[in-house]
Every structure is written in C-alpha cells, then in structure tokens.
Amino acid sequence: MNPRKLTKAGVAAAAALALSFSVAGCGDDGGGGGSGGDNEKITVGIKFDQPGIGLKTPDGTYTGFDVDVATYVAKELGHDPGDIEWKEAKSADRETMLQRGDVDFIAASYSINDERAEKVDFAGPYLLAHQDVLIRADDNSITKPSDLNNKKLCSVTGSTSAQNIKTKVAPDAQLQEYGGYSECLTGLENGVIDALTTDDSILAGYAAQEEFKGKFKLGGFKLSNENYGIGVQKGSELKAQINTALEKMVADGSWEQAVKKNFGPAGYKNEPPPKIGEIVG
CATH class of the missing domain: 3.40.190.10 (Periplasmic binding protein-like II)
Known part of the structure; x- marks a missing residue:
C-alpha cells in the first residue's frame, strides 16, 4: 500500500472525527429560546412589583401566579427552577425585551391584543382576567x-x-x-x-x-376581558412547546392549585382555564 495514500486516509478520518465532535457540541448548546436540556439557563421576564402575580421579595425570592406558571413551563422545557434567571419585565418594555432576545419568554400579566401580536407571538391564553x-x-x-x-x-x-x-x-x-x-x-x-x-x-x-x-x-364587575398570554419572540418554536406545557398544567391540576394559592385569600372567583389559542373578546 502506498504510504502517501495511507497518510491521506488518516487525515480524512481525523477530519471526519473532528467534524463529528463539532456537530455534537453544537447539539448540546441549548442557546437562547430553545427547549434546552438539564442545567441550561433560561431567562424569563416577570413583574417584580405585583403581589400574587409576580413579586420579588426582600429576601430575593420570587412569588406569584405568573412565577408558578413560568416555573412549570420551564420545567416542561427541560429546566429546573435553579436554571431560571428572572428578569423584571415592566409593561412598557416587554415587546422590546423579546425582540432583542433579552428573555426567552415573558409571563407578566401580559394581555394579548392585536397591537402587541404584531410585534411578538403569544402562547396561551393561560388566564382570563377582567x-x-x-x-x-x-x-x-x-x-x-x-x-x-x-x-x-x-x-x-x-x-x-x-x-x-x-x-x-x-x-x-x-x-x-x-x-x-x-x-x-x-x-x-x-x-x-x-x-x-x-x-x-x-x-x-x-x-x-x-x-x-x-x-x-x-366588586365582581367584569368590565373587560384580559387574556393573559406568554410572550415569545416572533416566529419562535417556543410558542407551540409552551402551549403544550400549559395544557398539561391545566390537566394535572397544577393550574388550579396555583390560582387558589395566589388569589384564594381575596375571595377571587376565577374563570375556568381558557382554551389554548382561543381569545375571549
């Protein structure tokens, strides 16, 4: 066998091996906005100043219905609670945060409307408020x-x-x-x-x-319908994945538990969980 040909074969094999490692490495990188694997960080926007919805407490923990929903969704996407990086999503900043990729998704008493839906996509709705x-x-x-x-x-x-x-x-x-x-x-x-x-x-x-x-x-007046959705970047595959997670949260009783835990003491008569993709006008 020609030694030169052997050398070329060895080089080709080495290159193929290096390429396979490179591809495998890319597959392990969850990146921002993917479904992710264990111990990968995911960044979630919530309100920091709304008790019962999203609140950053003095000891640095986070509580509220949106926090519970977001934590459940993140778990279904492959992330433990410790993998979540919480970011404050003020009302005026939400679309910009998603468009810039500052967060993977936003759960922050985020009412779905036509104007917002032109800029971002919404999973849900997961709560009908009034x-x-x-x-x-x-x-x-x-x-x-x-x-x-x-x-x-x-x-x-x-x-x-x-x-x-x-x-x-x-x-x-x-x-x-x-x-x-x-x-x-x-x-x-x-x-x-x-x-x-x-x-x-x-x-x-x-x-x-x-x-x-x-x-x-x-008062119980129901003066408007507010369909709370989870905001994601326009065209993101996360929308479908989050919808699946929300459906599971309702089905296994976790949604009802979160409602009672966060709103129950006020005698809040919540609506039944809305059907995914159906906006109540």
Whole structure:
C-alpha cells in the first residue's frame, strides 16, 4: 500500500472525527429560546412589583401566579427552577425585551391584543382576567359600576383602567392617579379613596397579602376581558412547546392549585382555564 495514500486516509478520518465532535457540541448548546436540556439557563421576564402575580421579595425570592406558571413551563422545557434567571419585565418594555432576545419568554400579566401580536407571538391564553374594582370590605355603597359616579376612583399614573370607567360606565367618577398601586391601597384603607381599579387578578393579589386580609373585597364587575398570554419572540418554536406545557398544567391540576394559592385569600372567583389559542373578546 502506498504510504502517501495511507497518510491521506488518516487525515480524512481525523477530519471526519473532528467534524463529528463539532456537530455534537453544537447539539448540546441549548442557546437562547430553545427547549434546552438539564442545567441550561433560561431567562424569563416577570413583574417584580405585583403581589400574587409576580413579586420579588426582600429576601430575593420570587412569588406569584405568573412565577408558578413560568416555573412549570420551564420545567416542561427541560429546566429546573435553579436554571431560571428572572428578569423584571415592566409593561412598557416587554415587546422590546423579546425582540432583542433579552428573555426567552415573558409571563407578566401580559394581555394579548392585536397591537402587541404584531410585534411578538403569544402562547396561551393561560388566564382570563377582567377589569374590576377593589373596595373596602365594609363598603356597601358600591354594588354596581354606576355606583362609582361621584366616588374617588384610583389607578396608577398612565393606566387606562380608570379612564375606561369614566368613559363607559361612570362619567362622574372622580379620578385619582397615584404613582403605584400600593399608594392607592393606602388611600383606600384610610378612606381617602373609595375604589381602586385594574385587572381583578392584580387586585386579588394585593388583597390577598397578609397585611390586607379581610380589609378589601372585589366588586365582581367584569368590565373587560384580559387574556393573559406568554410572550415569545416572533416566529419562535417556543410558542407551540409552551402551549403544550400549559395544557398539561391545566390537566394535572397544577393550574388550579396555583390560582387558589395566589388569589384564594381575596375571595377571587376565577374563570375556568381558557382554551389554548382561543381569545375571549
């Protein structure tokens, strides 16, 4: 046998072996936004300041319904809780965070609407919320939306919730804009404010906090439909994978457990889990 030919054969074999290692290495890299394997990091956007929904506690842990949903979904994608890197997803930043690839997905009281769906894709919906009001537990003067006329109605600066009520159901409501929901709650507790409005899930989350138990109640007015979805990058394969995870979460009872755990103390009467892909108008 020609020694030169043997050398060429050896070189070819070595190159093929190196290529196989290279391909295998690529396959092990979960990257950002893939379904991932064990011990790969996944980055998830949540709210840090909404008790019952998404809250970063003083000791650095994270609690809330969206946190429980996101943790379950991440597990179904192959990630342990310790693999999750939580990032704050403020309302105004959510689409940009997904478009830039700052996060793999966002679960942050993220209502699905046409404008947002032009920029990102949504898995879900996984919760049907409604705009509602929170009032003092002993206040029997507000039993229907029109009772908000001449009442001091609070919402956070920049929110459309209070304006919706004034425009559609109670034109004489006296709007009060505060910097945050906690300020509205303090005003409500002290009698300076008569009602606080935003999504019922958010209101229930606040009312369920230990310091507020028994002090407030939801009006149950259902002034709008808010379909909460999990945002992903446009065209991401994660959408289908997350939908599968959400369906499993409902089927095995974990969804109902998360609802009761995070909203139950406020007497929140949640809707049944929505069907994946069906938006309630």
